[in-house]
Amino acid sequence: MSMAGNLRKVTAFGAVGGLRKVAQLTRRRARVDLSHPARSPLGSAVVNCVAYQDGARVPGGRDLVDTVERIRKSDEGFVWLGLHEPTDREFAGIAELFDLHPLAVEDAVEAHQRPKLERYGETLFAVFKTVCYVEHKELTATSEVVDTGEIMVFVGPDFVITVRHGRHGSLGPLREELEADAQQLSKGPAAVLHAIADHVVDDYVHVTDSVQADIDQVEADVFAENGARTDAGRIYQLKRELLELKRAVVPLARPVQELSTRPIRVVDPEIQAYFRDVSDHLLRVTEQIAAFDELLNSILQAHLAQVTVAQNEDMRKITAWAAVIAVPTMVCGVYGMNFDNMPELHWRFGYPLVIGVISVACLVLYRGFRRNGWL
Numbered sequence: 001m002s003m004a005g006n007l008r009k010v011t012a013f014g015a016v017g018g019l020r021k022v023a024q025l026t027r028r029r030a031r032v033d034l035s036h037p038a039r040s041p042l043g044s045a046v047v048n049c050v051a052y053q054d055g056a057r058v059p060g061g062r063d064l065v066d067t068v069e070r071i072r073k074s075d076e077g078f079v080w081l082g083l084h085e086p087t088d089r090e091f092a093g094i095a096e097l098f099d100l101h102p103l104a105v106e107d108a109v110e111a112h113q114r115p116k117l118e119r120y121g122e123t124l125f126a127v128f129k130t131v132c133y134v135e136h137k138e139l140t141a142t143s144e145v146v147d148t149g150e151i152m153v154f155v156g157p158d159f160v161i162t163v164r165h166g167r168h169g170s171l172g173p174l175r176e177e178l179e180a181d182a183q184q185l186s187k188g189p190a191a192v193l194h195a196i197a198d199h200v201v202d203d204y205v206h207v208t209d210s211v212q213a214d215i216d217q218v219e220a221d222v223f224a225e226n227g228a229r230t231d232a233g234r235i236y237q238l239k240r241e242l243l244e245l246k247r248a249v250v251p252l253a254r255p256v257q258e259l260s261t262r263p264i265r266v267v268d269p270e271i272q273a274y275f276r277d278v279s280d281h282l283l284r285v286t287e288q289i290a291a292f293d294e295l296l297n298s299i300l301q302a303h304l305a306q307v308t309v310a311q312n313e314d315m316r317k318i319t320a321w322a323a324v325i326a327v328p329t330m331v332c333g334v335y336g337m338n339f340d341n342m343p344e345l346h347w348r349f350g351y352p353l354v355i356g357v358i359s360v361a362c363l364v365l366y367r368g369f370r371r372n373g374w375l
Helices: 003-013 017-021 023-027 064-074 088-098 102-110 172-180 189-222 232-261 269-335 350-371
Strands: 046-053 056-058 078-084 116-120 123-133 146-156 159-165
Touching: 046 064, 046 172, 064 078, 064 088, 078 088, 078 189, 088 102, 088 159, 102 116, 102 123, 102 146, 116 232, 123 189, 123 232, 146 189, 146 232, 159 189, 172 189, 189 232, 189 269, 232 269, 269 350
Parallel strands: 078 159
Antiparallel strands: 046 056, 046 078, 116 123, 123 146, 146 159
């Protein structure tokens, strides 16, 4: 039975002691590869659990407790445990085994945390907001552009525990990349923490590039010939989604800065140089988001100005036509009064003359308004 399979028993019983009681039963079950599914096909929150020494996988022991004890006695290597949306009961045994702080455990289970870095003794607790660009054929006022999730990371001298929340952000491919680079993986748990931070920030870069395409499309539509008819809801929707992206990216600057500059026991100084590279990429994304926000504000202001200009043009046209119609209305109103003594009332050419005067006056007004751009 694999170490990941035994770990399921730890989460099921909620205590470390329960693991040894079911070790014999779990060994009879077939081995299951838990490397990539979002959740274990056996129903547990455990995605994967692997021990590493000198950058290479260690063959699985009888159970998780034995493996952790062997790693700690040899004072070499570490255990990487991956979870997906665990419950309090599933996480209780793990928290006891690795002596995790209750406040950090609560944050990891409940989720909905802002990016941060906290230290509890020799254990680091980091929170990353993951983002994913939601593909759509056409941007509308209700289109979802950015989907977010979370990755919580516990880093100790001999273990890494990742807790993932959300529908995306699988760490399976990242684990394979690290295992292919034994030299980097041999630097310990801090190397895993850097790889996760770099993976998350790279996703930020990809999402901002995709969002830029949506902004360019909206900008082109606003400044098109009929830009005033563009739905302003699309601009507001982009601003809302950009705000969601901003909440994920901006708060991460301080934790990454601390990881790259401040001395931390579980982070080797050599790894800190890699975090400085992550910080540079994060700064680029932050500046890009700020530029997007300013650009959307400008696009929105331009759109509102176009709407105002279009309304003014419509009012001028209405006013011009009202002036043209006022001439026949006035003449007909005067001659429509029931008086006997009125000039030209019984004149033979009175009617053709009035029609001619009305037509000439209306034509003069029409040409005047047309020349001034009112019609």
